[in-house]
Amino acid sequence: MDYVSALVPPVVMAVFFGGLIVTIVKTQGGANKAKEDAAADALSHAEAARRAPEAGGA
Template identity: 80%
Template sequence: MDYVSALVPPVVMAAFFIGLIVTIVKSQGGDKKAKEDAAVDAAIARAESARQSGGAQPGASA
């Protein structure tokens, strides 16, 4: 019976891992995709505007 107790934890972890992967794959695309894309686009736009309005470019000599 030692082999059963040795195999149970890896089997349980594998089942949870498969469930996690399935959940991640199912949550990609669909109606959530547009919302996620808009959030990423907004974050990139904020970073770009902050970089451009920051004044001196990094690495430029003063």
């Protein structure tokens, strides 16, 4: 019975990980895709603008 107690945690983690991957894949795109893309673009532009003065310095 030791083998059962040794196998249960990895099996449980594998099942939850599989569910997490399925959830992530299913929620990609959809109605919020444009809003998420716009937020990511705004964040990357803000980061680039913040770093621009640093790169132009001495």
